[in-house]
Amino acid sequence: MLSPKVQALFDEPGCDKNREKDEKTRKKGCSKPLTPGAAAGGCAFDGAKIVLQPITDVAHLVHAPLACEGNSWDNRGAASSGPMLWRTSFTTDLTELDVVMGQGERKLYKAIRQIVEEHAPPAIFVYATCVTALIGDDLDAVCKHATEKFGTPVIPVHSAGFVGSKNLGNKLAGEALIDHVIGTHEPDDVGLTDIVILGEFNLAGEFWMVKPLLDELGIRVRACIPGDARYLDVASAHTARATMMVCSTALIALARKMEERWGIPYFEGSFYGIADTSEALRRIAELLVARGADAELIDRTEALIAREEAIVWAKLEAFRTRLAGKRVLLNTGGVKSWSVASALMEIGIEIVGTSVKKSTEEDKERIKALLEDEHKMFEGMAPRDLYALLERHDADIMLSGGRTQFIALKARMPWLDINQERHHPYAGYDGMVELVTQIDIAIRNPIWAEVNAPSPFADDGTVIGETVIGRGRSVGAPARRPAEPAAEEAAPAYIHKKFAASGSGDADDC
Amino acid sequence: MAHVLHSEQAASTNPLKSSQPLGAAFAFLGVDGCVPLFHGSQGCTSFALVLFVRHFKETIPLQTTAMDEVATIMGGADHLEEAILNLKTRTRPKLIGVCTTALVETRGEDFAGDLAIIRARRAEALAGTEVVLAATPDFDGSIEEGWSKAVVAMIDGITARVSPRRDPRRIAVLPGFDMTVADVEEIRETIEAFGLEPTILPDVSGALDGTVPGKWIPTTYGGTSVDDIRTLGECVHCLAIGENQRAAAEKLAEVADVPYTLFASLTGLKPFDRFVTALSELSGRPVPAKLRRRRSQLADALLDGHFHFGGKKIAIAAEPDLLHRLATFFVGMGAEVTAAVTTTGSSSILRQVPADEVEVGDLGLFEKRARGADLLVTHSHGRQASERLGIPLFRVGFPIFDRLGPQHRCHVGYRGTRDLIFDVANLFQSEIHEPTPEGLNPLARRERAHDSRPSPEPRRH
Numbered sequence: 001m002l003s004p005k006v007q008a009l010f011d012e013p014g015c016d017k018n019r020e021k022d023e024k025t026r027k028k029g030c031s032k033p034l035t036p037g038a039a040a041g042g043c044a045f046d047g048a049k050i051v052l053q054p055i056t057d058v059a060h061l062v063h064a065p066l067a068c069e070g071n072s073w074d075n076r077g078a079a080s081s082g083p084m085l086w087r088t089s090f091t092t093d094l095t096e097l098d099v100v101m102g103q104g105e106r107k108l109y110k111a112i113r114q115i116v117e118e119h120a121p122p123a124i125f126v127y128a129t130c131v132t133a134l135i136g137d138d139l140d141a142v143c144k145h146a147t148e149k150f151g152t153p154v155i156p157v158h159s160a161g162f163v164g165s166k167n168l169g170n171k172l173a174g175e176a177l178i179d180h181v182i183g184t185h186e187p188d189d190v191g192l193t194d195i196v197i198l199g200e201f202n203l204a205g206e207f208w209m210v211k212p213l214l215d216e217l218g219i220r221v222r223a224c225i226p227g228d229a230r231y232l233d234v235a236s237a238h239t240a241r242a243t244m245m246v247c248s249t250a251l252i253a254l255a256r257k258m259e260e261r262w263g264i265p266y267f268e269g270s271f272y273g274i275a276d277t278s279e280a281l282r283r284i285a286e287l288l289v290a291r292g293a294d295a296e297l298i299d300r301t302e303a304l305i306a307r308e309e310a311i312v313w314a315k316l317e318a319f320r321t322r323l324a325g326k327r328v329l330l331n332t333g334g335v336k337s338w339s340v341a342s343a344l345m346e347i348g349i350e351i352v353g354t355s356v357k358k359s360t361e362e363d364k365e366r367i368k369a370l371l372e373d374e375h376k377m378f379e380g381m382a383p384r385d386l387y388a389l390l391e392r393h394d395a396d397i398m399l400s401g402g403r404t405q406f407i408a409l410k411a412r413m414p415w416l417d418i419n420q421e422r423h424h425p426y427a428g429y430d431g432m433v434e435l436v437t438q439i440d441i442a443i444r445n446p447i448w449a450e451v452n453a454p455s456p457f458a459d460d461g462t463v464i465g466e467t468v469i470g471r472g473r474s475v476g477a478p479a480r481r482p483a484e485p486a487a488e489e490a491a492p493a494y495i496h497k498k499f500a501a502s503g504s505g506d507a508d509d510c
Numbered sequence: 511m512a513h514v515l516h517s518e519q520a521a522s523t524n525p526l527k528s529s530q531p532l533g534a535a536f537a538f539l540g541v542d543g544c545v546p547l548f549h550g551s552q553g554c555t556s557f558a559l560v561l562f563v564r565h566f567k568e569t570i571p572l573q574t575t576a577m578d579e580v581a582t583i584m585g586g587a588d589h590l591e592e593a594i595l596n597l598k599t600r601t602r603p604k605l606i607g608v609c610t611t612a613l614v615e616t617r618g619e620d621f622a623g624d625l626a627i628i629r630a631r632r633a634e635a636l637a638g639t640e641v642v643l644a645a646t647p648d649f650d651g652s653i654e655e656g657w658s659k660a661v662v663a664m665i666d667g668i669t670a671r672v673s674p675r676r677d678p679r680r681i682a683v684l685p686g687f688d689m690t691v692a693d694v695e696e697i698r699e700t701i702e703a704f705g706l707e708p709t710i711l712p713d714v715s716g717a718l719d720g721t722v723p724g725k726w727i728p729t730t731y732g733g734t735s736v737d738d739i740r741t742l743g744e745c746v747h748c749l750a751i752g753e754n755q756r757a758a759a760e761k762l763a764e765v766a767d768v769p770y771t772l773f774a775s776l777t778g779l780k781p782f783d784r785f786v787t788a789l790s791e792l793s794g795r796p797v798p799a800k801l802r803r804r805r806s807q808l809a810d811a812l813l814d815g816h817f818h819f820g821g822k823k824i825a826i827a828a829e830p831d832l833l834h835r836l837a838t839f840f841v842g843m844g845a846e847v848t849a850a851v852t853t854t855g856s857s858s859i860l861r862q863v864p865a866d867e868v869e870v871g872d873l874g875l876f877e878k879r880a881r882g883a884d885l886l887v888t889h890s891h892g893r894q895a896s897e898r899l900g901i902p903l904f905r906v907g908f909p910i911f912d913r914l915g916p917q918h919r920c921h922v923g924y925r926g927t928r929d930l931i932f933d934v935a936n937l938f939q940s941e942i943h944e945p946t947p948e949g950l951n952p953l954a955r956r957e958r959a960h961d962s963r964p965s966p967e968p969r970r971h
Binding site: 204206208211212311409412423425428429437438442444445446447450451457460461468469470 | 785
């Protein structure tokens with residue numbers, strides 16, 4: 001049942017890469033075969049859960065033995081402005097007996113009932129996983145029955161881990177939304193400036209740094225999927241007049257199907273970086289005006305862009321003297337690279353490399369033009385190579401996700417989290433200021449000098465650093481008054497030490 | 511370099527200080543078989559006693575000369591003599607540490623002379639008990655200076671002036687009042703790891719470490735022995751910890767010609783590297799693998815922990831040495847000390863505090879200066895400011911009466927610094943506020959100018 005669905009997902013007409021392929025390669029699908037023993041990254045369940053979990057007021061029930069949910073819950077930094085049920089973890093926690101005796105479906109049904117009784121959520125998302133798919137639990141049937149019985153939408157998500165990668169899981173989550181959720185509710189306040197945003201996760205609440213700008217322009221976000229979304233807003237998403245697709249590879253099929261089914265045009269954009277934020281606002285206004293919104297929206301949007309860009313550049317300019325010449329390694333995928341890189345370069349930061357793993361061809365071209373050197377672009381880097389690069393201190397800081405964090409830290413290199421577990425919001429104009437602020441804080445931390453200084457003790461424990469009392473002077477030596485530097489004399493050494501690199505030698509700070 | 515400012519205010523609001531005699535008594539409590547004796551009215555002793563008990567959750571031997579109206583007018587020498595004799599017969603102490611108070615110092619008597627007369631007159635009755643005097647009026651100094659004066663008094667009064675021999679393995683250690691039981695244990699263990707024998711004065715780790723002795727003992731039990739104080743001159747070297755111990759180290763050098771090295775702080779990688787280097791040099795032994803492993807653990811803790819400190823604003827109120835030690839630690843982790851308040855302005859270490867200004871003041875002043883900080887660092891009395899300002903409080907120093915086990919928290923050495931990083935980082939993590947649409951709205955933030963990200967300025971220190 002899942003096989004044709006997966007096939008269809010791989011043949012995505014909205015995808016540039018897919019269109020470029022010939023018939024035969026297209027049929028193979030876009031997921032690269034995984035190499036046992038040399039694979040990294042999540043499974044399809046992981047991907048599906050990531051996409052749906054930030055919908056805040058629903059219950060997410062994982063039909064699986066414990067590992068799938070028990071080892072992964074409450075691990076991402078999306079933020080909610082209201083309901084918190086999304087952070088409560090639900091799983092059927094299947095036991096051996098459940099599996100052997102075929103109790104899975106019954107247990108799932110009971111679990112759904114329990115959640116309805118205890119939490120009365122507007123909907124429940126039920127996730128299929130490897131084991132429950134393998135033993136053949138009929139998720140669709142149970143969900144259908146429960147929906148009728150309890151009067152609460154129960155949505156099956158076919159996300160068995162073995163079907164593919166995290167990215168495929170993202171797409172499968174989109175399928176669940178288009179098949180069961182979007183279009184099931186008709187709001188009574190439809191307007192000409194309603195939009196839907198796909199693939200915005202509201203990490204660290206960062207979408208709230210952009211939304212006030214849209215509010216000011218009179219643009220209503222009918223649904224931001226999934227960041228800080230409510231079920232009914234998602235169910236009403238089909239009434240939007242335009243779609244902005246933020247994380248292109250995750251939900252492109254959903255955007256295309258919404259266009260096909262309800263005629264909602266979409267574009268791919270990003271709120272990371274200044275140019276991209278402005279571009280996104282422009283495209284939203286254009287699409288809305290093309291579909292009947294008042295044409296003066298475009299002028300107002302341009303005015304807002306001009307105003308905000310002036311403010312943000314002025315703020316960033318203050319960092320120029322502090323950060324000019326600093327070398328940044330951008331080790332993250334996707335559309336973030338170009339726009340963020342261009343803003344950083346604008347204040348004199350040097351980009352020594354950027355990953356283009358998830359970038360579109362168009363994006364790669366822009367990066368190539370920006371960096372003027374293809375060698376600075378890389379698809380991915382083995383941890384050993386990355387460690388070597390960082391250890392040579394060929395960069396002053398690495399911006400990446402948590403996976404490579406400890407490669408940087410063990411190489412005693414500043415590092416900044418720009419992926420899903422981070423605590424700082426980087427979207428929009430003000431997010432760029434926050435990003436630069438955090439880069440500044442990270443690079444300037446005095447610990448770097450301290451941990452990079454060689455140990456004053458050799459491997460055999462002998463002291464090789466600066467002497468304190470004098471080597472070999474103590475034993476049997478005649479007692480005499482020490483030459484102790486007065487506190488005042490020692491003071492200037494401290495002052496210069498704060499940010500300047502200091503060897504282990506200058507020990508006279510006492 | 512910090513400017514040291516003195517408060518002009520008449521009213522001290524929510525005092526930061528504990529009094530000088532309390533500090534002296536604290537030091538005497540680190541000596542085995544000792545009873546500190548406050549020469550003053552009963553209340554002086556009672557308040558100090560209650561504060562000690564609240565901090566340590568222990569019975570604290572602390573006595574008073576119970577100056578009454580008549581003695582206050584006629585002179586307190588009789589009360590002092592009576593108190594010493596009574597203590598001698600009732601508790602058989604090895605040491606009576608007399609701490610003067612504001613009352614008797616205002617009256618102004620020749621305490622040293624009185625004590626000399628009492629010792630001479632009662633030589634037989636007082637045999638086996640040392641009596642030393644620390645002049646510690648409440649109207650001067652604070653806990654840190656009181657501690658120092660008591661240590662100076664003990665070395666001056668007890669340590670033998672003629673040293674028959676030097677023991678190349680024996681090291682004198684003079685820790686500050688801000689070293690906890692666990693800190694002192696860490697220092698001792700580190701020294702012993704080099705085959706050296708430390709004599710620690712005072713040694714609160716033996717006396718105030720919260721054990722159950724199994725019988726009633728009216729004096730301190732554990733701590734530095736009086737005999738060890740007497741033979742302190744046999745030490746080959748003295749390690750003083752904290753600028754405030756300089757006077758005691760100088761005294762030991764004067765009395766018994768023991769050279770000293772002063773360590774302003776043992777918190778942090780480099781300060782402890784320096785201490786370990788000194789021990790290696792004194793012992794002629796290499797640094798044990800165990801210590802080098804802990805050093806590497808600390809380096810990793812610096813890496814893992816610095817995320818939580820970078821850009822944070824810290825407000826600290828503490829005694830000079832503790833203030834300097836913690837401010838240096840926080841700045842070393844990438845934080846900024848935006849408020850530094852201390853108890854007395856006389857310590858030379860204050861100018862080395864990595865903050866623009868150090869103000870001598872109280873917790874009232876601290877509360878004003880701490881506005882906008884991310885963390886308050888002071889003793890338990892900072893809890894009211896913490897509540898009012900909505901800023902978390904990291905408890906340090908004395909007194910800590912609303913948390914159990916403050917004496918068992920180690921914040922020196924590689925291990926202690928590692929734990930300090932984790933303690934503070936965990937406090938920050940427990941205080942993470944979920945982001946809100948209002949809090950992140952860039953347009954609203956722009957109107958509330960003080961909340962928006964300020965343009966960075968080069969830090970001045």
